[in-house]
Amino acid sequence: MxxxxxxxxxxxxxxxxxxxxxxxxxxxxxxxxxxxxxxxxxxxxxxxxxxxxxxxxxxxxxxxxxxxxxxxxxxxxxxxxxxxxxxxxxxxxxxxxxxxxxxxxxxxxxxxxxxxxxxxxxxxxxxxxxxxxxxxxxxxxxxxxxxxxxxxxxxxxxxxxxxxxxxxxPPALPRVLAPLHGNGKLVTDVTVAGALAAIAAADRVLIIGNGLTAADVVASLKRRGHYGHITSISRRGLRSRGHGPAGREALGDFVTEPAMTASGLLRRVRAGVREAEAKGLTWHCVLDAVRLQGQAVWAALPMAERRRIARHVRPFWDVHRFRIAPQVEDVINDALSSRKLEILAASVAAVERTGSGFTVSLRQRHKRDRREITVDAIVVTTGPGxxxxxxxxxxxxxxxxxxxxxxxxxxxxxxxxxxxxxxxxxxxxxxxxxxxxxxxxxxxxxxxxxxxxxxxxxxxxxxxxxxxxxxxxxxxxxxxxx
CATH class of the missing domain: 3.50.50.60 (FAD/NAD(P)-binding domain)
Incomplete structure (x- = not known):
């Protein structure tokens, strides 16, 4: 052209x-x-x-x-x-x-x-x-x-x-994993066709990240007949939530006299959730109101407060805002109840190639001692970089x-x-x-x-x-x- x-x-x-x-x-x-x-x-x-x-x-x-x-x-x-x-x-x-x-x-x-x-x-x-x-x-x-x-x-x-x-x-590869780049059992971008093909049914898998993409990986592995143990980690151990009852309307006004600080916004959201629960409703209604009014709420915040939210509040917002389909949630819940899936609040402190797998040292949140696990494959789902x-x-x-x-x-x-x-x-x-x-x-x-x-x-x-x-x-x- x-x-x-x-x-x-x-x-x-x-x-x-x-x-x-x-x-x-x-x-x-x-x-x-x-x-x-x-x-x-x-x-x-x-x-x-x-x-x-x-x-x-x-x-x-x-x-x-x-x-x-x-x-x-x-x-x-x-x-x-x-x-x-x-x-x-x-x-x-x-x-x-x-x-x-x-x-x-x-x-x-x-x-x-x-x-x-x-x-x-x-x-x-x-x-x-x-x-x-x-x-x-x-x-x-x-x-x-x-x-x-x-x-x-x-x-x-x-x-x-x-x-x-x-x-x-693509996700940014955690620095600690850089020496493993190019290894067939390190999946750095799950959006690539056939990205999970190298993972065998019995492989022990470490998923780094625990949002929507991680949930998709668990569901995909399940559909492929995978039965090995999966450990999924994120810094706070949060996972994407499911949907609330259908047909409920958003509840709350966050635009009239909008919060000017991250802490002020959090207080209003928490107060809204308490109000919803007192009415027999769930937190979904309140978060839906924040989502619908989100651009006006964001516009009222000074840049310093926006940065504070992006750094400290965003992980909590994302797991409530971006909800998984019931079908995928069922797969996750089944894997958790059968102990085939473990979710940890942790980050990778070190990783070493050992035989056909990896020995991974996990830095656990609020714990002094590190935890070592051995896995056959590592999948990075930390979200877009x-x-x-x-x-x-x-x-x-x-x-x-x-x-x-x-x-x-x-x-x-x-x-x-x-x-x-x-x-x-x-x-x-x-x-x-x-x-x-x-x-x-x-x-x-x-x-x-x-x-x-x-x-x-x-x-x-x-x-x-x-x-x-x-x-x-x-x-x-x-x-x-x-």
Missing amino acids: SGQDAAGAGGITIVIIGGGFTGAAVAAHLVADGKLAAGAKVVVVEPREDLGQGLAYSTNDPAHRINVPAGKMTLFPARPDDFLNYLAECSTEVGDEGLIGRDGLPYPRRSVFGDYVAARLRPLIAEGRIEHWRATIQTVRRDGQAYRLRAVDGSEIRADFLVLAVSHP HGGILESQDFLRDLSAAGLLQPCPTGLGIACNGDAHPISRSGKAVSDVLIAGPLARGTWGELMGLPQVTEHAVFVANRIRQILAHRFDHRAAVLRAS
């Missing part, structure tokens, strides 16, 4: 790097209802065959399910039942005996949601409203008032606007080296303003680049769940349309004046 191919004669080219859910959603909402300025072209750069799947929804593992009921998932906020309608149209429940959770609600396999998004994007691609460029971007550099993007195969494209929709970098996002891909490194990007002070992605434009190292907003999705989490606060990512995609699309409308209005005014 060449720059001329993309832009056409005198047109504006918007290039979205990343065609997972975030990038697909931005593209879909950019061209929705024909509101995009005439002459503008939308190109999504994504090496996968279909748009909308990304890391999260390209998995083919039947054990991997969406973590919220299907009725809360949609590409279009104005059409909340769109995914449910797709399920009915395609009869995707056929052959999926585990579709319905114990709460009576559908939790389809994650790949099904990816298929849904791809199906909604295909007509837009066929009509020429969106162009899917199957490529992996290697370099990005300034080219006058635009950008020149080069793919790994040498092809290029010119962009007037860039949307960075790359959401989840957002702190090192600017070093995770060559083109991000280019933009950072040019001074256009910098890390968010919270450690939650890329620094950007309230209009989703990155803040350059000189402190100015970069008006022709936008950050979409979770990498803007440091500014928005609550921007990891799919409903919030969808809303942010709508925001970014509207922001681009607003800029283009202003630009074309200005050109028209200049022409009239001349």
Whole structure:
């Protein structure tokens, strides 16, 4: 692809790097209802065959399910039942005996949601409203008032606007494990196809990290017939919680006179939970209210308090906020009750290769003595390494080296303003680049769940349309004046 191919004669080219859910959603909402300025072209750069799947929804593992009921998932906020309608149209429940959770609600396999998004994007691609460029971007550099993007195969494209929709970098490998890098029984990225294939059914497994990804690993191993002992560790020994009773509404107001400190916010949340329990409700209602009001709550906090929350409170928030599907929760509970799974509050102090396995020394929380375990495989599920996002891909490194990007002070992605434009190292907003999705989490606060990512995609699309409308209005005014 060449720059001329993309832009056409005198047109504006918007290039979205990343065609997972975030990038697909931005593209879909950019061209929705024909509101995009005439002459503008939308190109999504994504090496996968279909748009909308990304890391999260390209998995083919039947054990991997969406973590919220299907009725809360949609590409279009104005059409909340769109995914449910797709399920009915395609009869995707056929052959999926585990579709319905114990709460009576559908939790389809994650790949099904990816298929849904791809199906909604295909007509837009066929009509020429969106162009899917199957490529992996290697370099990005300034080219006058635009950008020149080069793919790994040498092809290029010119962009007037860039949307960075790359959401989840690989986990950062714990330093203590660095000497083992390349060992076949050390799994550093479970999103890679066949990542768990080297783990035998009887293998003793250490999982480092204990969130949603760790739960997926346990469920995947169980489906593969694994029966060896699993030890799962995290610094605090927390694990993702399940869903509360269906049909309960959010409870609590955290926006009126919002808390200005991390400790003040915690006090209000705890008071809300006590109030809910007094009414016979669960903590889920209160945390749902915090989630729904999360962006306003976050906006009221000074940067120092945001950083304090990201450092000290985030682990507790994540295990309550990001809940596992009932089907996966059942697997975890069964493994715990049968003692095939052990969850510890610990971190790896040292590891040594011994024979065909590893001897691992665990530093246990609130305990002086270390604990030694012997395992056959180690799986890292510590979550995306957002702190090192600017070093995770060559083109991000280019933009950072040019001074256009910098890390968010919270450690939650890329620094950007309230209009989703990155803040350059000189402190100015970069008006022709936008950050979409979770990498803007440091500014928005609550921007990891799919409903919030969808809303942010709508925001970014509207922001681009607003800029283009202003630009074309200005050109028209200049022409009239001349």
